[in-house]
Amino acid sequence: xxxxxxxxxxxxxxxxxxxxxxxxxxxxxxxxxxxxxxxxxxxxxxxxxxxxxxxxxxxxxxxxxxxxxxxxxxxxxxxxxxxxxxxxxxxxxxxxxxxxxxxxxxxxxxxxxxxxxxxxxxxxxxxxxxxxxxxxxxxxxxxxxxxxxxxxxxxxxxxxxxxxxxxxxxxxxxxxxxxxxxxxxxxxxxxxxxxxxxxxxxxxxxxxxxxxxxxxxxxxxxxxxxxxxxxxxxxxxxxxxxxxxxxxxxxxxxxxxxxxxxxxxxxxxxxxxxxxxxxxxxxxxxxxxxxxxxxxxxxxxxxxxxxxxxxxxxxxxxxxxxxxxxxxxxxxxxxxxxxxxxxxxxxxxxxxxxxxxxxxxxxxxxxxxxxxxxxxxxxxxxxxxxxxxxxxxxxxxxxxxxxxxxxxxxxxxxxxxxxxxxxxxxxxxxxxxxxxxxxxxxxxxxxxxxxxxxxxxxxxxxxxxxxxxxxxxxxxxxxxxxxxxxxxxxxxxxxxxxxxxxxxxxxxxxxxxxxxxxxxxxxxxxxxxxxxxxxxxxxxxxxxxxxxxxxxxxxxxxxxxxxxxxxxxxxxxxxxxxxxxxxxxxxxxxxxxxxxxxxxxxxxxxxxxxxxxxxxxxxxxxxxxxxxxxxxxxxxxxxxxxxxxxxxxxxxxxxxxxxxxxxxxxxxxxxxxxxxxxxxxxxxxxxxxxxxxxxxxxxxxxxxxxxxxxxxxxxxxx
Numbered sequence: 001x002x003x004x005x006x007x008x009x010x011x012x013x014x015x016x017x018x019x020x021x022x023x024x025x026x027x028x029x030x031x032x033x034x035x036x037x038x039x040x041x042x043x044x045x046x047x048x049x050x051x052x053x054x055x056x057x058x059x060x061x062x063x064x065x066x067x068x069x070x071x072x073x074x075x076x077x078x079x080x081x082x083x084x085x086x087x088x089x090x091x092x093x094x095x096x097x098x099x100x101x102x103x104x105x106x107x108x109x110x111x112x113x114x115x116x117x118x119x120x121x122x123x124x125x126x127x128x129x130x131x132x133x134x135x136x137x138x139x140x141x142x143x144x145x146x147x148x149x150x151x152x153x154x155x156x157x158x159x160x161x162x163x164x165x166x167x168x169x170x171x172x173x174x175x176x177x178x179x180x181x182x183x184x185x186x187x188x189x190x191x192x193x194x195x196x197x198x199x200x201x202x203x204x205x206x207x208x209x210x211x212x213x214x215x216x217x218x219x220x221x222x223x224x225x226x227x228x229x230x231x232x233x234x235x236x237x238x239x240x241x242x243x244x245x246x247x248x249x250x251x252x253x254x255x256x257x258x259x260x261x262x263x264x265x266x267x268x269x270x271x272x273x274x275x276x277x278x279x280x281x282x283x284x285x286x287x288x289x290x291x292x293x294x295x296x297x298x299x300x301x302x303x304x305x306x307x308x309x310x311x312x313x314x315x316x317x318x319x320x321x322x323x324x325x326x327x328x329x330x331x332x333x334x335x336x337x338x339x340x341x342x343x344x345x346x347x348x349x350x351x352x353x354x355x356x357x358x359x360x361x362x363x364x365x366x367x368x369x370x371x372x373x374x375x376x377x378x379x380x381x382x383x384x385x386x387x388x389x390x391x392x393x394x395x396x397x398x399x400x401x402x403x404x405x406x407x408x409x410x411x412x413x414x415x416x417x418x419x420x421x422x423x424x425x426x427x428x429x430x431x432x433x434x435x436x437x438x439x440x441x442x443x444x445x446x447x448x449x450x451x452x453x454x455x456x457x458x459x460x461x462x463x464x465x466x467x468x469x470x471x472x473x474x475x476x477x478x479x480x481x482x483x484x485x486x487x488x489x490x491x492x493x494x495x496x497x498x499x500x501x502x503x504x505x506x507x508x509x510x511x512x513x514x515x516x517x518x519x520x521x522x523x524x525x526x527x528x529x530x531x532x533x534x535x536x537x538x539x540x541x542x543x544x545x546x547x548x549x550x551x552x553x554x555x556x557x558x559x560x561x562x563x564x565x566x567x568x569x570x571x572x573x574x575x576x577x578x579x580x581x582x583x584x585x586x587x588x589x590x591x592x593x594x595x596x597x598x599x600x601x602x603x604x605x606x607x608x609x610x611x612x613x614x615x616x617x618x619x620x621x622x623x624x625x626x627x628x629x630x631x632x633x634x635x636x637x638x639x640x641x642x643x644x645x646x647x648x649x650x651x652x653x654x655x656x657x658x659x660x661x662x663x664x665x666x667x668x669x670x671x672x673x674x675x676x677x678x679x680x681x682x683x684x685x686x687x688x689x690x691x692x693x694x695x696x697x698x699x700x701x702x703x704x705x706x707x708x709x710x711x712x713x714x715x716x717x718x
Contacts, residue, residue: 040065041208041532045110045266048211052098052109059091059098059109063159066111070161070209075538076190076547076556079203081116081181082123083162090159107273108157113204113213116166117197118257119143119245120150125380127247128166128197129406130180131396138180139395144381147245148278149214149257156273161210164200168406170249172196173220174472178406185468188230188533190547192465192500195225195473198260202229205260207535212270213260218249218365220478222258226490227460227503228473230530232267232520234258237511238485240290241274242281245379251372252283253365253433254482262530264491264521268296271513290511302525304518306341311451313458313476314347318355320462320474329502330459333493337457340526342519348451354443361436363479366413367428374424389424433483440484441510448509455508455516460490465500468548477505487513489520492530540566545573551702554709563589564705573702580614580636582645582704583627586652587617589708595619605634612636626651639698643674645707649686650677653711658683670695686710 051057067087074080084090094109114120116128125141126133134140146154153160168178176199177183184199186192187207194203198215202225205213215222217235226233241257248255259270272295277284292299312334313322322330334344349355370389377387393399401410401417414420447453463474481488488507495501504523506516524530536552540559545552551573559566563585577585586592594616595601601619602608608615618634621627626648627634640648649655657680665682667675670693678695681687686707699707 040069042262043211044263045107045211045269048110049106049108059094059159060088062109063087063091063111063161066161066210072537073207073209073535075541076536076552077185077187077203077207078182079164079184079187079200079207079209080113080162081126081128081165081179081200084160087111087159087161094157094159105156105158105273106269107153107212110158110212111161111210112153112158112270113161113164113201113210114150114153115198115201115214115216116163117170117216117247118150118163118214119145119147119380120160120163121146123163125247126180127169127400128176128179128181129168129400131398131400132392133180136180139392141377141380141392143245144383145245148242148280149274150245152273153214158212158273161204164198164204164213166197166199169400170197170216170218170221170247171406171409172472173224173475173478174466175199175468177468183468185547186229186465187535188228188501189499190536190552191467191550192548193228193468193470193473195228195465197221198225198233201260202226202231202233205229205262206231206533208532211261212266214257214274215260216243216246216255216257217482218254219363219482220473220475222256222260223460223477223481223488223490223505224473224475226260227475227501227505228465230492230495230501230503230533231490232259232261232264232492232524233490234267234271234513234517235481235488236271236275236513237287237290237487239283239286240276240487240511240513241287242278242284244278244281246376248369248372248376250365250368251376252368252428253430253437254479254485255372264489264517264524265297265300267489268300268517268521271296271517275513287511292514296514296517299514299518300521301518302522303341304515304522305337307343308341308454308519309343309345309452310337310519311345311348311447311453311456313456314350316347316349316352316354317458317480318358318476320476322459322462323464325496326459326462326464326502329494329496333457333459333502333504336493336527337523340522345451345453348447348453348456349443352443352447354440354447357439357443358480361439361483363483364433364436365479365483366410367430367433369410369413370420370424371426371428389421437483437485440480441486444484444486445509455506455512455519457519458505458507459493460503460505464496464498464502477507481507486510487516489513489516491520491524493523493527494529495531540564540568540571542569542571544570545702549573549702551705554705555702557709557712558585558589558705561589571701573705574700576639576698577701577704578637579627579634579640579644580608580612580618581701582640582648583621584614584617585704585708586626586648587620590652592617592620592624595623602634604632606632608634608636621652624651640704641695642693642697642699643670643678643695645699645704646677646681646687647674649707649711650680653715655680655684655686655711655714665693681707684711684714686714 130136131138165184186194201213206229222233222235261267401407493504598610598619
């Protein structure tokens with residue numbers, strides 16, 4: 001008879017990333033880490049600066065807490081390309097200035113991250129591409145000065161934590177899997193695509209590795225990752241923020257920088273620092289007179305939607321239909337908008353000819369690529385006259401716009417690539433682009449005027465975020481919003497059944513950031529849809545269980561606890577688990593005591609002795625009644641069947657059948673000895689394959705880890 005209770009053999013398995021309890025931000029002089037002293041997750045700029053002002057905590061403590069958190073979880077999410085080794089020294093300097101009563105900037109002591117595509121003096125510019133990364137065996141390009149937007153952040157007192165990962169040449173809006181630094185994983189769920197190309201910035205902000213981040217967009221690269229990872233992103237009007245010192249795709253036509261944040265207000269605070277004319281970027285002259293004197297953060301209002309007329313997504317904009325679940329989530333969001341007093345207008349572009357013109361005009365704006373790239377390289381180090389498109393890629397030994405390169409689509413954008421490269425130092429003819437942009441704006445402005453609209457609110461994607469490697473993100477406003485140059489802000493608006501975030505895209509007229517920020521703020525305050533993710537610590541470096549594997553959370557838990565060998569190079573998730581391996585994982589995971597007399601515990605089994613590899617684990621599970629006797633053979637090398645697994649887990653976790661509940665699983669072909677246990681697993685949601693349980697099928701190592709993890713969650717032992 002079993003004498004050890006579940007409480008006595010409680011799992012010490014811990015899924016890393018649990019939120020620190022309590023809502024009060026307090027610090028004590030006790031020798032504990034900053035992360036233990038305050039609730040780091042989801043802290044806002046206002047909360048942080050108020051805490052600094054009151055003396056509750058110091059910048060150094062906060063920065064150290066973020067660095068500790070990054071060290072703990074970066075192994076899973078891979079958000080960064082480079083870390084700022086001087087972050088703590090810079091934090092100490094802010095603390096010194098504050099103690100002396102110096103006047104500090106609006107972001108003093110606020111941890112921020114910078115997209116890899118943005119120049120920071122002292123950090124290499126790699127374009128996310130291995131041939132331009134010294135660490136990956138390529139050449140090194142080192143900017144001699146900060147991009148203007150980085151200078152503005154530093155002057156505002158921000159602490160740069162590091163630079164964040166991108167796909168090679170920022171060439172996809174879905175992932176960062178082509179980066180020399182390896183793939184970045186979605187902080188909400190590593191199995192989903194993280195969005196691109198500001199993948200690392202979004203992961204860092206959603207995962208609470210920093211408070212604010214710089215993102216950049218040519219065609220969805222601010223909004224896609226923001227929506228995919230459940231955060232706020234502002235894609236500003238073209239020309240509002242200087243992009244000098246940013247690796248270009250369409251610097252003269254489409255490229256913009258913008259903030260990533262967890263709240264609309266924080267994004268607006270960052271935009272106040274980033275926006276406005278810079279003598280280092282000619283195109284920002286257009287922003288003069290369009291930046292609100294009182295700033296963007298001053299525009300936020302929890303009544304901004306009252307009486308506003310909002311245009312909704314429809315076939316007049318484009319033909320892409322919403323999936324049924326996207327439509328359901330969008331309809332719920334529309335009700336929420338109406339609940340805040342908004343008046344919605346169905347398909348305002350119907351009959352406008354907009355989508356027809358978009359198809360006819362094509363995806364324009366890349367015509368300036370080589371000119372913009374040449375200008376960027378010259379700006380890296382003006383004293384080095386050898387820097388050019390031809391010289392850099394000759395030194396790199398590879399060309400990114402060949403058929404096998406990350407920019408292979410460039411071949412279709414230029415009639416003569418060689419001629420375009422040869423004339424990279426000459427301004428291109430952008431007459432057609434500006435003609436298209438003007439027509440975009442003419443139609444959009446006329447629709448807004450005719451329908452008396454204050455803005456538009458679309459689902460940011462027509463489909464849910466795909467699993468990583470299983471398709472592209474289906475954005476609803478790319479590239480319309482990029483060609484037109486209009487501002488857009490994404491806001492979390494719920495979740496799909498799969499757990500993927502659902503986001504809304506608010507957009508409006510040129511230079512209308514303050515208006516859409518106000519409306520987005522109202523919506524976020526009313527709904528508060530964002531839920532901070534529980535992060536997963538990488539406890540083992542298995543080459544065959546990557547973060548986007550469905551087994552990753554379970555396997556990392558088992559490895560962290562010592563239930564499986566964390567030093568093994570592979571976990572072999574697709575191999576069948578044997579009965580002896582099952583006993584070993586359960587015994588180590590539950591920390592069962594090996595009987596003093598193993599031979600006596602195994603005396604009923606003819607096929608196993610005390611000298612066998614798993615003898616101690618088998619003996620402990622048999623003693624505890626998890627594996628039962630009744631046969632002369634344990635069959636240690638035989639695969640565990642699914643119905644056997646059900647009985648093992650029910651006994652190990654002492655699960656009971658719900659009183660009066662009906663059978664919710666097909667029990668055909670299940671052995672009588674296991675039938676009730678299979679039903680118990682189904683009732684508790686541990687078994688999810690209710691129609692096709694396949695009781696006699698062998699269980700793989702990955703499947704067993706996942707089933708055991710579900711049991712751990714159910715019993716509060718994760």
